[in-house]
Amino acid sequence: MDFLTIIQVLDSTVRLATPLLLACLAGLYSERAGIFDIGLEGKMLMAAFFSAAVAAVSGSVWLGLLAGIASSLVLSGLHGLASITFRGNQLISGVAINFLAAGMTVLIAQDWFKQGGRTPSLFAGGRFEPINFPFAEALSGVPILGPIYSELLSGHSILVYLAFLAVPGTWWVLYRTRFGLRLRAVGENPAAVDTAGVSVVGLRYAAVAICGVLCGIAGAYLATALQAGFVKDMTAGRGFIALAALIFAKWRPWQAMWACLLFGLLQAIALRFQNIDLGGVVIPVQVMDALPYILTVVILAGFVGKAIPPRAGGEPYVKER
Amino acid sequence: MDKMPKWADVVLIPVISLILAAILSALVILGIGEDPVEAVNLMVTGALGSTYGWGYTLYYATNFMFTGLAVAVAFHARLFNIGGEGQAMLGGLGVAMVCLYVPWPHWSLALLGACAGAMIFGAAWAAIPAYLQAKRGSHIVITTIMFNFIAAAVLNYMLVNVMRPEGSMDPASERFPEAVHLPTLHELLAPIGISFSKAAPANISLLVAMLACVVVWALIWRTKLGYEIRAYGHSETGALYAGISPVKITMIAMLISGALAGLMATNNVMGEAERLVLNSTEGAGFIGIAVALMGRSHPFGVFLAAILFGFLYQGGAELALWTSIPRELIVVIQALVILFTGALDNMVRTPLEKMFLAMRKGKA
Secondary structure (H helix, E strand, C coil): CHHHHHHHHHHHHHHHHHHHHHHHHHHHHHHHCCCCCHHHHHHHHHHHHHHHHHHHHHHHHHHHHHHHHHHHHHHHHHHHHHHHHHHCHHHHHHHHHHHHHHHHHHHHHHHHCCCCCCCCCCCCCCCCCCCCCCCCHHHHCCCCHHHHHHHHHEECCCHHHHHHHHHHHHHHHHHHHHHCCCCCHHHHHHHHHHHHCCCHHHHHHHHHHHHHHHHHHHHHHHHHHHCCCCCCCCCHHHHHHHHHHHHHHCCCHHHHHHHHHHHHHHHHHHHCCCCCCEEEEEEEEEHHHHHHHHHHHHHCCCCCCCCCCCCCCCCCCCCCC | CCCHHHHHHHHHHHHHHHHHHHHHHHHHHHHHCHHHHHHHHHHHHHCCCCHHHCCCCCCHHHHHHHHHHHHHHHHCCCCCCCCCCCCCCHHHHHHHHHHHCCCCCCCHHHHHHCCCCCCHHHHHHHHHHHHHHHHHHHHHHHHHHHHHHHHHHHHHHHHHHCCCCCCCCCCEEECCCCHHCCCEHHHHHHHHHHCCCCCCCCCCCHHHHHHHHHHHHHHHCHHEEEEEHHHHHHCCCHHHHCCCHHHHHHHHHHHHHHHHHHHHHHHHHHHCCCCCCCCCCHHHHHHHHHHHHHCCCCCHHHHHHHHHHHHHHHHHHHHHHHHHCHHHHHHHHHHHHHHHHHCHHHHHHHHHHHHHHHHHHHCC
């Protein structure tokens, strides 16, 4: 395996890690506030469809992005309504949202475009174009650093850079702002937050809304940057891999980035080399597919450092009277 | 004192939830420019209007009874088993191995063997998440989701690399031998003079599913173990105080749940496809969640809800055939049922409770 191949694999790692990272950070806000969200997958899927559909009709990828975020926010609102206002089971609500998205996207796609549940392919203007860094072309000849600069760092769409900037952003919000402190507190001990006179319901809705926005961007990235258009079930379990990454990272932003990059790398390797031959021992591609999930189970089992979720996670808050 | 009479809890709330889901589904059908009344007509004639339709409805219902029971048993111990899909996939693997590698003289023995294989494989797949929940406190919902994906990878590997006959491109096992062919409803009913469609896949495993409903009912409400499972589900600390071991109950409830989900393979793998194919479960494991919620985790409720979803599935297939409404409409209906009977339960329940309280005050 030569240097250029490694660079290419890492380059596609970054591309594939981006939707995972956005969804993972989305889940991080929600779960840190005590709202479990297994509906990341559904929100991404809904956003992927609406961003592609609106981008295809209007020809503007930015309108598509807005539509994607809006549709994801609607599902977030539903999740909030079920799990915060009506104190329902957050997990069941997440399951319902995943199915709702899986069904509605195909239903609407078929009704609007009549192409068997997909949107028309997006052309220029309807997609996020790669951004080339200055001198990327000129520097590509420089050994080692040249390809790293021009292939690996340059040439991604703006959403990729946004996703990676969201990591320090999330860290800052969570650990350096009053909102972040309260958000973390409401996931650990909502009664204390309530006693301090801060609205538990308001904070949790805010967290769920942020989660919706990030899932919306993740979905839009899938349909308008990574690929050119929506196809049925295009999220293909990414929402669950993001969830796995979140647990792997123990609900912390920087670690979430590394976990997503690791899982992105696994996807990139599985995409490029089907079966891997390691000196006679062949690793079948299915092992690469299953590895993120296996790693997560191992982490959850606590054999490699225990993953402890936010204490109030999954519990609806009932105010004392 | 109860806020509501029992019948309201058992009948009224699911029915209202179903009506809400139906109204929203009708709006969705209107929204895509079709006539809801016409759609319901098509679904009813397609799913219930002929023995062919019934054959498919009951075939789907058989799947959903198994997976619905699986989710319901776990619910009684307050465990949410989302892993029915993976457990059913592994059950399929068990059934395929039993059918392919054991020379069975007669289908009845093969069915017993297949049941055992399906239950062992399904239970084994549920055992690891159960153990991690019981001993290490790993959240069972997350682990069972992860195990669904791992199961898909395992099945993919087995079909592509191990069980695929030589020279075949199709990722599927060999056809099962003729001796393990399960009698269909047509073959069962013909001797007693009832003519039933030959083409429909409903088969004897429907009876196995109904038997499973009865056994689960007896287990949950008529045995000590069932009492312990329910006690644990109601209050973990209470159960602990009564000397019930949480580890034991978690393990046993999940093993039973996994075995039930695995049993589904006797219907879809052995009864219908007669070979193991990729994605043979077709999401039935997840529909089990809707079925268990709808049926209020009671085996009889699960039985009725499974038939309802069987009707929806067959009706939805007919709709997709004759109109421009895709099959995914059923997924939407399923989502709405889960939403209203599960997550938004309090939205339906609270006003009803208030109504019953007001009525009672009015009388007193």
